[in-house]
Amino acid sequence: MADFKDELSPELVARLGHDIASVSASFDRATFEQFAATGLGELELKARSDWIARALTATMPPSAEEADRVIRAALDAGGFQGWASMPxxxxxxxxxxxxxxxxxxxxxxLTPRYTAEFAIRPFLESHPDLTMDHLRSWTTDPDEHVRRLVSEGTRPRLPWGQRLSRFIADPSPTLELLDALVDDESLYVRRSVANHLNDISKDHPDVALETARRWSDSTTRGDFVVRHSLRTLVKRGDPAALALLGFDYDAPIEITDFSCSPSTVPIGDAVALTFTLRAAAPVKAAIDYLVHYQGVRGPKAGKVFKLTVRDLPADQPVRFSRQHRFAHVSIRKIHPGPHRIEVQVNGRILGAAEVDVVVPPSTSPEPSTSPESRPR
Known part of the structure; x- marks a missing residue:
């Protein structure tokens, strides 16, 4: 699969040059394309975007008003499609x-072409009052992309984005924006609202819980938002978050027959997790499992994996199984060593087992063809 960074290619630079030159006779397309394409292949995604932006700075009109006119004309002509809008x-x-x-x-x-959630963050830092005024007005914009920009652009811990330390310290200024969008008709917007409140929950769990309770009582489309926004607290086993979603932290549930098979597994292979749950009374159960991966300096904190939500009947065993693969992925390198696996139900750890992850055996070497090994 192609890397995202390859979307910002010399071919995209040429399309971008064409889009601008088609609406601006004074634009030096050749200089822009030469500048933007030089050394591009050596850079990662964000660095490529910033490099192409530098090329635009060097070749676009110096007047903000004139540059605005050119960009809007290119938009009206259908330019800047997809990734081309990122730089x-x-x-x-x-x-x-x-x-x-x-x-x-x-x-x-620009944001309907490619989200401006990253680009708006420097303005929140440098011009907070004016930027917040615009964001408030955009909560009623007819375009769902603009409304989503309000919630996504102000996320305190936006992945890949500049962290907003002001909102990490005090999220109250953005809650007004989220309140205006929690019942938005667009699921695209509501999902962003949920992700934003989930960000807040990492630093201010009490604020996130109070907001989720308020939304649960007052919104018409907020059920999904409340569930999705509390996912980090649920993974942490927070009793208040679980209770808000209908899960009883103290429900009497026992686990039996928990096993991980095989007990030793090469990197790249999978283990089968199997266990039985029995509840003393009917209960809604959020069933997860945690894997404590080995790090360079020892075991890490448990990574939570969602298994299922199930209504457990009274005093009847229910069997569960799941395959878990210990394979390298883009965000995680698997290290050999013992890996602890725990089953978590309604926030409580009910059982644990250990799997020894090993380096896979190397391929058998080819027979030697050195003179010493040849038959005499």
Whole structure:
């Protein structure tokens, strides 16, 4: 599968140059394309976007108003499709940072092409009051992409994005925005609202819980938002979050016959997790398992994997099974050693087992063809 960074290619640079040159006779397309394409292949995704943005800064009109006119004309002509808007957003965030009056409306126009959630963050840091004014007005914008920009662009811990230390310390300014969007008709927007409140829960769990309770009582479309926004607290086994979602932390549930097979597994292979749960009374159960991966310096904190939500009947055994593969992925390297696996039900660890993960045996070497090994 192609890497995301390969989307920002010399071919994309050429398309971007074409889009701008088609609406601006003064744009030096050749200089832009030469600048932007030089050394591009050596860079990662964000660095490629920033490099192309630098090329735009060097070749676009120096006037913010004129650059705004050119970009809007290219948008009206159907330009900047898909990934091509990513470096344009980065250009606006850098070259127009001192002109938020021009840049912020322009980012709202660009975000339907490629989300401006990263580009708006420097404006929140440098021009917080003006940027928040725009965000409040965008909560009622007819375009769902603009409304999503409000919640996604202000996420305190947006993945791949600049962290917003002001909102990590005090999330209250963004709650007004989330309140305006929690009942949005677009699931795309509501999912962003949930992700934002989930970010808040990592630093201010009490604030997230109070907000989720309020939404649970007052919203018409907020059920999904509440569930999704509390997922980190649920994984942590927070009793209040579990109770809000209908799970009883103290429900009497016992586990039997928990096993991981095989007990030794090469990197790349899978183990089968099997166990039985029995509840003393009917109960709704959130059933997860945690894997404590080996790190370079020893075991890590448990990584939670969702298994299922199940209504357990009274005093009847229910069998569960799941395959778990110990394979390298982009965000995790598997190290050999003991790995502890735990079963968590309604936030409580009910059982644990250990799997020894080993380096797979190497391929048998080819027979030697050195003179010493040849038959005499």
């Amino acid at each position: 344009v957003n980065a250009y606006v965030a850098s070259a127009m940072l001192d002109r938020p009056d021009v840049a912020l409306p322009l980012l709202a126009a």
